[in-house]
Amino acid sequence: MDVTGHTSPAALIVDLTVSEGPVLLGANGALYGLGDDGVPGDAVLAPLKITSVTQKPEGGAQHPNGDALSVAGAFFRNGGGKIYVMMQDVHARWPYENLGIDDYLSKIDKIVGDVSAHPHKDRFVHIPFNEPDWIWYDLGVDDRAAYEANRDRFFEDWRAVYRRIRALDPDARIAGPNETGYHSRLMSDFLAFARREDVLPQVVTWHELSPDSLRDFQQHHDDYRALERGLGIAPLTISIDEYANRRDLSVPGQLVQWVSMFERNKVYANQAYWDAAGNLDGNVVHTGIPNGGWWFFRWYAGLTGETVAVTPPRPHTADTLQALACLDTSRRQVQVLLGGSDGDTDVVVRGVPTTLFGRSVVAVVAEAAWSGYEGPHAAPRVIARTVLAVAADGSVTVPLRGGRRMSAYRVVLVPGGTGAPAAACVPWSASYEAEDAEITDGEVRTLGTVADANGYAASGSKDVGPLGSASSRVDLTVTVPADGTYDLAVLYGNGSGAPATQELLVDGAGPVTVTYPSTQNAAHRGRTELPVPLTGGTHVLTLAKGEGEVTLDRVDLTARTAEPVVSYEATLADIGGDPSYDYASSAGTGTGALVLREGDRAVFDVYAPGDGYRTFLPRASAAVRLTVHGERVTAEPDRPLRLFLVAGNNRVTVTAHGAAVRSLDVSDTGTTDGVLRYDASAATLTGGARLEASPHAPGGACVAGLGGSPASAAEFTVHAPGSGRYVLVVHYAHDDRRDNGHAYNTDIMSRTADLTVGAGAPTRLTFKNTWSRDDYWTLGVAVELRAGANAVTFRNPSGPAPFIARVEVGRVLLRP
Template sequence: MVRESSGPPPALPGPQRLTVDLAVSEGPVLLGANGALYGLSDDGVPGDAVLAPLKLTSVSQKPEGGAQHPNGDALTVSRSFLRNGGGEIYVMMQDTYARWPYEDLGIDDYLTRADRIVREVSAAPDAGRFVFIPFNEPDQIWYHLDVADQARYEIDRDRFLRDWRTVYRRIRAIAPDARIAGPNEAAFHTRLLTDFLAFARREDVLPQVMTWHELDSASLRDFQAHHDEYRAIERELGIPPLTVNIDEYGCRRDLSVPGQLVQWVAMFERNKVYANQAYWDAAGDLSGNVVRTNLPNGGWWFFRWYAGLTGDTVAVTPPRPHTVDTLQGLASLDPARRQAQVLLGGSPGDADVVVRHVEEAGISGFGRTVTATVAETAWSGYEGAHPTPRVLARTTLRVAADGSVTVPLRGLRAMSAYRIVLTPAGSGTPDVPAVPWSASYEAEDAAVTGGVVRTLGTVSDANGYAASGTKDVASLNTPASKVDFTVTVPADGTYDMAVLYGNESGAPATQLLSVDGGAPVTVTYPSTQNSSHRARKELRVELPAGVHVLTLAKGDAEVTLDRIDLTARGGPASAVYEATLSDIGGNPAFDYSSSAGTGTGALVLGTGDRAVFDVYAPRDGYFTVVARASAPVELALHGASVTAEPGRPLRLYLAAGNNRVTVTAGHASLRSLDVSGDGSDTGVLSCGAASATLSGGAELIASAYAADGSCVAGIGGSPAAKAEFTVDVAIPGRHLLVVHYAHDDRRDNGHAYNTDIVSRTADITAGAAAPVRVTFKNTWSRDDYWTLAVPVDLGRGGNTVTFANPDGPAPYIARIELGRIIG
């Protein structure tokens, strides 16, 4: 049984110690804990560029046409899941029903539905990639198997076991090779699992995958005992070890929060089980780790790091094993790449990471010195974009006489995760990373007028939304409402200011920002799912050195404030992407003879080799990209390619969010891709809604929040309802078509915590190409305009770009932009 969890443990005096033992292997990296329940909502939501890097091993979705949710159909989303390297799709068969908890119409009704589900999946070309889950949370739904009364339990148990056998055999009668998972309890129950496994073994209806849920903060303490007890039951019954998938894990406060996620992932990876993050709010965002369609947040970057682990995981001893909200971690060792990586987080303060047996780890050429590269991914909210994680330190460390290396980490933040990469040290000195001055200020610690401080996302409120410092300021809804932040900055200059906020007004909402009581400026916040579902608004302020009061006062609607961050701005944003930490193909060599630059050596590419980088862009636009290579290399992105001369800058058009850039070469030593800029629109072709030629009922309507005050409505619903833009292209080739769109379609399924958002689609015809169907995710309100980038090929001179949808409504379109990818 899940026990109540107490509050977070008291802080330890002095630096905490997390020990990594490279000599103790736990087996090959599984990457099993990166899955999500309803992580995908449509083919294209989330986008391919954020799916592919995570190497997802499993997702759980509803059967095609199931009534439980308005989207997330398994066969539909399998197209994007599988083309991006996904593993297995678990089909939640009871999600055919509309109500929650599921309406119980009897086993005969369910069998009729199950027959259809299995036949449809079996007819799919990738049928072998699906796993059937016949029952969901039977301990609570239909069978009530979590009752204390033993006599009542045995009656309900026997009914469940009979129905399990019936449905299992029905599935196998239709699909003899089908893989089946269960019993899929809402929580771990020793009594039921023992009875279930004994019955299933005796009746020859054992699941191929054992599933249950871990949905309480106490799971961070208790899962290891649950897992060990389950394996003991298997042994006692003579059952060979089954694959385990904890197909729902985590609370609302955990999702999107790197420091929380690392605690969960560490224990699942250590035990080599699969696990899918829970669904609490909206489908299509990988359980809160993808913003909009293609924007990574802090949680996404943590899972990107996780996907980058290679070789074997090795033993990690945290300061407090199996303890809720404490420093935890996982680590890997890849002798072939000569890399060790450590992911850690979950606790504030200082820590020493001690890596043992460095010289005995079988890494040829590791030597007596190593380079340690330390980076941080912070919490940016469920809907707040997070740039490329900042490198905090690059240092050369000498291996101690006992074969260990100690990496000191100071000032850890509880909601952040950290990555340490150890590589052999070569000649030269790694570049010292430029870490700008930065400070954070909690809203609850500021001077609050006409607002209410709330506490949420604590251990005792685990299904409350995460909040920085577990508090925020809400109910800023009176004319006098304001929050005064007293800040201190070290020097005169420009500062990037980020506001963590919530806006459930149903439209963009404003506040008034003033500095030291000066003239206010309007800050506009896009909509969020609700007042607690955090997003991140970025702006800039000019501040002289010293103490200031930054005031955010009520504007036209209520906005919840959580925290502000101030960061000194030293120029355009920039990031360095290390080649030896990229995704690779072929058999490139890892060269650590020099530690200059990134400190992580170089990747030697030959014919047939490739390196794939995940490059972040804060907005759609042109950026400067430099390949640090010994010889020319080929860069490919969005279907375009260009030769990059060593050290010579290229001007490339990137989509807002993640961009996958592939580098190949006949022979070149590649150290990094360096990317800088804020997203220039110079040379971008732009067409507002008013320039479109409309037909079939499509019309131009006023829209206060569109860039030019209007948008095109009424596209789709019939073959004739179209919008056609004409653009004149000076240089032919591959372009990114950036569509500024909005819509807020919802389909009420009556689910207790389903936001019911659905996507719209449009068939886009660009130039002479065939139409391409593109999915546009819901923007949370009719007045919030997002962008979606679509690669298109255009010829020289006049080209038309047409939007249509004979099957249903397309989104409202305010503007299109076209940038040639190779600028």
């Protein structure tokens, strides 16, 4: 602290001269991250380059979905690495029912047989036992004699199962011992036994499921490697196949702490499954909408080259500033991902090679904030673009001011070039914690702390709820700098089983209805947003009881500026082929240009807050080709295009015969002008499908009773203005669940429907559970339509289809 009382910025040291080895991307895995083929959607799965997931055996009874072979197609087509099969999840009960080793071996036979028949069987890994230190074997007892008896029983069963798997498939990969945590006593005994009996796993696994893991993992890792060396075992692959607490999932600033230590040690790691399958463990909203956690993992997937040494202010300390960084000499880029603390930070990058970067660099800083488990997050906002001189000692200091503990930040350094980058546009914003408001008939609750690690995350570790009484309200005093329209965003929970509302009053006037879609439960955060006109000065914003019951966490106010435009940097896009990187000029985004020649491509992840048209403007030296939803269009320099995007992430590929592309600029205000709409009442229904009133459905009604027989169908006649590629958006709802009696998982189920356009082949669509029968989500799919009338038909001969309220159809390219 200086003499004026101000706290000096924390120093995060990045040393580019100390390599930790090639970027592994091992820490982006998920336990039950996939629920079904299509849940989550391809557009949010592919960008993350996931190296491993853990799923149950095909037909396993532990959960209603997440079967390894059923999700394999989606995982592999989106670039996924390995699928770990949690073999004991074949059982129905938790903890697993123990029917004896012979019974389990018969189950092993089927599991291995199913996997061995898969065309990509080499990409599966078998985990024979899950948490054997307390399930079946009680290996954590203090009494030495009891421990040794239990240990020997486990070792006998491990040997029997291992040899059975190898007898069925000699090339099978096996992982273990898979304890609840790292226990040196058992690991030492296990390795010695497995080496002696020739039953060593190919992957060594254990879990890190405590806040103390952020402190202790390095010691666990080093102890394990020492045990290997002592026994003469060559280094085995390590997979921490469950990590993090519920309070960490979806929270960028928490996730960076876990990922940094796993990536530093080059181990694989899968986030834990605390809630519902199919959302990448809390990082995907609905089917294809990113939240803040997803964007952090997208940044992680964008690291290239080699990771380098990082020294945080307090290494191996939970809930403090941590980071990981990489240097790619071929791309001439440095990337630093950091987070986990409030306040100011100086990111000090040492050893900047001037032969690659020159005497100056452009530093671009962006923020991925916490938006809740079910809260959408737009493309991370750039908060600073700065040209910095490389000091005589080869260092560059990037200032980060006003950091937020739950956010993650990305710092990118590239050669400075000539000119100045465009200044970052950072609108005024302020956040207000609900617990700091004046509260009537509501309770302040503490959750998501180290002491309550498996509680849900909350901004400020507190929320206000339940707000279910007729007089329940919170009054927040806010101050805004000027007259204008402000975006009011509310972090909330709604476990009432239907959309809930509150009444918003400004200085007692109004009210305006705020709608809160359902979330998994009252503590499972969603995010809703609406515009509010305010005059400059101080106001009291009141959120009063409406329909249903919500909990409130935080309210954000952000000033609306001119039409927002997001610039997606070309030099940070995913690439194919062998494009070159040109940093001669730092104009625009400041990160230079990507030079695309024939055979090269750049893939951008473009966010849309809703289904509709956005304006695209490639910043390029020559014409480029854009491909989205299977439609390929040519974009001339400085000539905008109107393209249809679905809510959430959209993969947009750019190719060229020869063009330097600086960015893909996308306006963030959409329109549905030109979109065709057909409500449920317009459908022709057969085979028991019926029209049913639904007050929360768009149009006030839905198609119910669809499916269950070949005769059951809902047919919409879509009148297309011309032949070509369209996006069909289905508004649907359902809340199928199967309670397996598990202690903490919410076993939601998906529904499916076969979509047929005209006389074409059916396409199977998967519709994720919407948390309540009255909450309608959207699912978009690309289709080919011919000019005039097209029959668009939904069926499901084998089971129930979702409730369908509306279909919308928009041409991918909106022609003038």
